[in-house]
Amino acid sequence: MIRSSAAARDDAAPGREGLRCRRCCLGSLCLPAGVQPAEVALLDGVVDTRRELAEGEVLVEEGAPLRALWVVRSGSLKAETRWGGRAQVVAFHLPGELAGWDAIAGGRHRATIRALEPSALCAVRYQRLMGLGDRIPRLHRRLLAMLSGAARCDWVVSAVGAGVQAEARVLAFLLSLAERLMAAGLSVDEVRLSMSRDDIASYLGLAPETVSRAMVRVGRLDCLEVRRRRVRFHDLEALRAALHAMTASRF
Amino acid sequence: MIRSSAAARDDAAPGREGLRCRRCCLGSLCLPAGVQPAEVALLDGVVDTRRELAEGEVLVEEGAPLRALWVVRSGSLKAETRWGGRAQVVAFHLPGELAGWDAIAGGRHRATIRALEPSALCAVRYQRLMGLGDRIPRLHRRLLAMLSGAARCDWVVSAVGAGVQAEARVLAFLLSLAERLMAAGLSVDEVRLSMSRDDIASYLGLAPETVSRAMVRVGRLDCLEVRRRRVRFHDLEALRAALHAMTASRF
DNA sequence: CGCACGGTTGAAGACTGTCAAATCTAGTGG
DNA sequence: CCACTAGATTTGACAGTCTTCAACCGTGCG
Secondary structure, eight states: OOHHHHHHTGGGSOOTTOOOGGGOTTGGGSTTTTSOHHHHHHHTTTEEEEEEEOTTOEEEOTTOBOOEEEEEEESOEEEEEEETTEEEEEEEEOTTOEEOTTHHHHSBOSSEEEESSSEEEEEEEHHHHHHHHHHOHHHHHHHHHHHHHHHHHHHHHHTTOSSOOHHHHHHHHHHHHHHHHHHTTOOOSSEEOOSOHHHHHHHHTSOHHHHHHHHHHHTTSTTEEEETTEEEESOHHHHHHHHHHHHHTOO | OOHHHHHHTGGGSOOTTOOOGGGOTTGGGSTTTTSOHHHHHHHTTTEEEEEEEOTTOEEEOTTOBOOEEEEEEESOEEEEEEETTEEEEEEEEOTTOEESTTHHHHSBOSSEEEESSSEEEEEEEHHHHHHHHHHOHHHHHHHHHHHHHHHHHHHHHHTTOSSOOHHHHHHHHHHHHHHHHHHTTOOOSSEEOOSOHHHHHHHHTSOHHHHHHHHHHHTTSTTEEEETTEEEESOHHHHHHHHHHHHHTOO
């Protein structure tokens, strides 16, 4: 997602014998949060920290049975479902976020998850995680919280969907992106979007050309700079205000 | 939601001393699913089955601290967030569905939940539920599944958002509604929409007039009948096919 | 029976989608 | 190291859909 900040994540990269949860810098964002240190060690038993994907590589196919959940350690993913003949992007997964949770309800994945760039993730074996959770209730609680958070972030986009201009949707998307990156402890000074205009368009329900135009117009704001896939966030608060003003005007 | 079918749910109505989980017909859809019968009795201790709302009554205000989750026993609710000055509907809650889960992540509700019609629900005290879940791990698991399912159903609408006509979105909305009602064991022969055109418009990101027009056009299909707030689903399979054809044509 | 609200219908204008072509970038190979 | 190529992004023009603003119904309620 971010070049410069990728370096800042290096301590999360797997060592030659795999990364241990307790030493992972994602700790407070991930499953271990709120779990006793002694218990975190047990997590290592259910987590495979060495899963890496190349750009475009498929993590899991739609319809596949639920075997694992994943936490993005670095990089980014997209989840898409097939509707008719066309693929529809339903979610992006950024560092620190949970992927694959849509399968918990029905036992099968409802979307194909694919890497948008070279990515590293932790695979959490579902059955074992549940088993461990039965013994460490806080783990279940933590998973619930992560799920709630992941699902809620989908509302952010839809919350700006009401007949509002494409510009507002794109702005909301960028803002959400920035906030999620910051939540992961990453810098947003110089962001390189890992998703194509097509992906964004699909996700937002717009035509790629419209996204492109909106990006250009939005980039004219003082608090934001957009040049192709490079985005610089200068002032998030001003950005929020701009979005707020955009949607509020429609009364 | 449905007049005729409301009667079918009557056994779920609270008796004079409150309904017990083990005798509730929602059982297999609700928290007790997969939980041992003996343990279900414990659920009664954390559930207040007598919560009833009048039409328009607010269940919980945006920003309120998380104290309980709710399961819709009968009736229906809408969840809306304020964006600028305008309210934006982010979800509808139908019988058998979980409401309020958006607060699990941050400890505060992210949407105001309001009854669309006279409704009955079960309030599940969150702290106590967690405590009980710690002793009955399957309860936590069940909650995870419900959460996953609830969140995923939001994808259904967004999955048809990509530049597709308003007609397709409305159709997807109606279909999703029908499927969820059937999942709750309700009949969809004669449905009375509890939400206004404005609510639907807000939810789908369209203008109310556009929703109205789309409803009329969609009602011309053989498999569906729409007259104001009354909807008759004649053939769900044909409906699915119609939607499929509508979205697939746009390739 | 009349009122009030929600829903439907109509017309005009704005915005977005579509198709097509020009540009730019990044990656490749010389 | 530089030129080149393939793919992605941007730009332009036009048609179509959606939004907006109004007016009109029709139902449900007082």
